[in-house]
Amino acid sequence: MTDSAASFSKLSKLEKIDFIASSFFKEPTLAKNVLQKYWNADEKLQQLHDDFIENTISNFYLPLGVAPHFSINGNEYFVPMVIEESSVVAAAAKAAKFWKTRGGFSTRIIGQEKIGQVHFAYNGASNELHDWFANCQSLFREETAFITKNMKKRGGGILAIELRNATDKLPNYYQLHATFDTKDSMGANFINSCLEQFAAVMRREADKLNGQLDVIMSILSNYVTNCVVEAKVSCSIADLKDKGIDDPELFAKRFKMAVDIARAEPYRAVTHNKGIMNGIDAVVLATGNDFRAIEAAAHAYASRDGQYRSLSFCELTDTRFTFGLQMPLALGTVGGLTSLHPLVKFSLELLKNPSAAQLMEIVAATGLAQNFAALRSLTTTGIQAGHMKMHLNNILNQLEANSEERKAVQAEFNGKAVSHAGVHEFIDKLRQS
Numbered sequence: 001m002t003d004s005a006a007s008f009s010k011l012s013k014l015e016k017i018d019f020i021a022s023s024f025f026k027e028p029t030l031a032k033n034v035l036q037k038y039w040n041a042d043e044k045l046q047q048l049h050d051d052f053i054e055n056t057i058s059n060f061y062l063p064l065g066v067a068p069h070f071s072i073n074g075n076e077y078f079v080p081m082v083i084e085e086s087s088v089v090a091a092a093a094k095a096a097k098f099w100k101t102r103g104g105f106s107t108r109i110i111g112q113e114k115i116g117q118v119h120f121a122y123n124g125a126s127n128e129l130h131d132w133f134a135n136c137q138s139l140f141r142e143e144t145a146f147i148t149k150n151m152k153k154r155g156g157g158i159l160a161i162e163l164r165n166a167t168d169k170l171p172n173y174y175q176l177h178a179t180f181d182t183k184d185s186m187g188a189n190f191i192n193s194c195l196e197q198f199a200a201v202m203r204r205e206a207d208k209l210n211g212q213l214d215v216i217m218s219i220l221s222n223y224v225t226n227c228v229v230e231a232k233v234s235c236s237i238a239d240l241k242d243k244g245i246d247d248p249e250l251f252a253k254r255f256k257m258a259v260d261i262a263r264a265e266p267y268r269a270v271t272h273n274k275g276i277m278n279g280i281d282a283v284v285l286a287t288g289n290d291f292r293a294i295e296a297a298a299h300a301y302a303s304r305d306g307q308y309r310s311l312s313f314c315e316l317t318d319t320r321f322t323f324g325l326q327m328p329l330a331l332g333t334v335g336g337l338t339s340l341h342p343l344v345k346f347s348l349e350l351l352k353n354p355s356a357a358q359l360m361e362i363v364a365a366t367g368l369a370q371n372f373a374a375l376r377s378l379t380t381t382g383i384q385a386g387h388m389k390m391h392l393n394n395i396l397n398q399l400e401a402n403s404e405e406r407k408a409v410q411a412e413f414n415g416k417a418v419s420h421a422g423v424h425e426f427i428d429k430l431r432q433s
Contacts, residue, residue: 009055017057065089070096071104072365079366080347081282088278091373092366102235107361113226116191118176118199118218124211132209133163144197151190156181184356186332191220222293223300224328231364232324240321244380252321254379262310272310273302279370283363288337288344297328312371325368329360395423405430
């Protein structure tokens with residue numbers, strides 16, 4: 001085991017599987033069968049998936065669902081969502097249907113600026129560093145011209161490069177803070193390539209300084225405070241009346257209070273924003289974008305005033321209800337997996353091949369829809385009634401229920417609270433009888 005483990009990355013795919021199955025499983029053959037069951041029968045397609053990451057042994061499937069009838073800025077979308085949690089797609093679809101007849105979602109792009117930084121230490125005079133930096137400005141642009149050439153043709157490129165003194169945070173700590181427009185690409189590779197070229201210029205030109213300059217690292221920032229989108233819904237309070245909302249004025253007041261609680265109370269805000277991210281992440285995954293970067297930026301943005309708060313807001317006048325959110329979303333519709341993964345290409349075509357800005361708007365609207373659906377449930381029937389109804393299929397699958405048992409369970413729990421223990425007990429009685 002030790003020899004194989006030490007050279008694991010050099011093993012073939014089948015050798016990796018044999019090693020893992022024999023080393024960690026009581027039934028190696030069963031373990032290998034599970035992995036191979038999820039291989040794609042199309043060898044070319046499977047090889048494509050194998051090449052996405054390192055040490056691939058199989059595919060891990062998540063469902064791809066669709067939330068229909070989203071009306072966003074007057075355009076209708078069927079939104080692809082990749083997620084494993086019950087009721088998320090249904091909730092988004094229900095909210096989309098609700099708002100479609102009340103004006104739909106309105107969205108706007110507040111900015112699309114991306115950020116990258118070269119972090120470095122310098123122990124000399126600050127004014128000398130500023131003079132040196134001014135002399136290097138033209139070099140930074142000239143020596144990244146081969147990187148920025150194609151991006152400039154698309155209307156993007158380096159927007160600004162500034163020197164920031166961060167010695168109030170750490171001794172001798174400075175930043176080269178650069179902003180970029182990456183158009184329809186998320187731009188991570190482009191930004192990092194530019195930053196590393198900046199760093200190369202800095203190292204080469206450092207001997208012109210009296211103090212010592214030491215480049216620590218060059219990396220983009222996922223905290224894109226100027227790459228922000230807003231999504232809103234609004235209607236008269238009277239128009240909120242719907243099945244389950246008999247008193248729209250009371251509903252609007254309770255809904256706003258629920259949002260205000262999430263803006264004031266971090267324990268609630270975390271779960272509140274998790275609900276928003278249920279919708280956000282699902283579309284981000286379906287379109288081949290980086291949901292980890294989106295999550296990190298969203299939660300940092302929610303804490304930007306020093307306390308973690310709701311990403312969404314609610315406003316009431318005497319007659320009108322408005323619900324919206326603002327958040328950073330650095331997304332791309334070209335590059336990365338967008339041109340490689342067949343289902344990503346499918347999802348983008350389903351969304352009418354949006355630009356990066358349009359995708360930001362679609363994703364934000366889906367997050368807002370998800371939040372509206374959750375808060376509507378919480379302030380009316382409670383969250384579990386709908387969630388556990390959707391979760392019932394998972395419980396029945398775990399218990400390996402047959403078709404007759406499924407019919408009996410669904411009839412028994414129609415209109416009743418669903419629990420795992422209750423369903424388990426009912427099926428046990430069925431099987432005993």
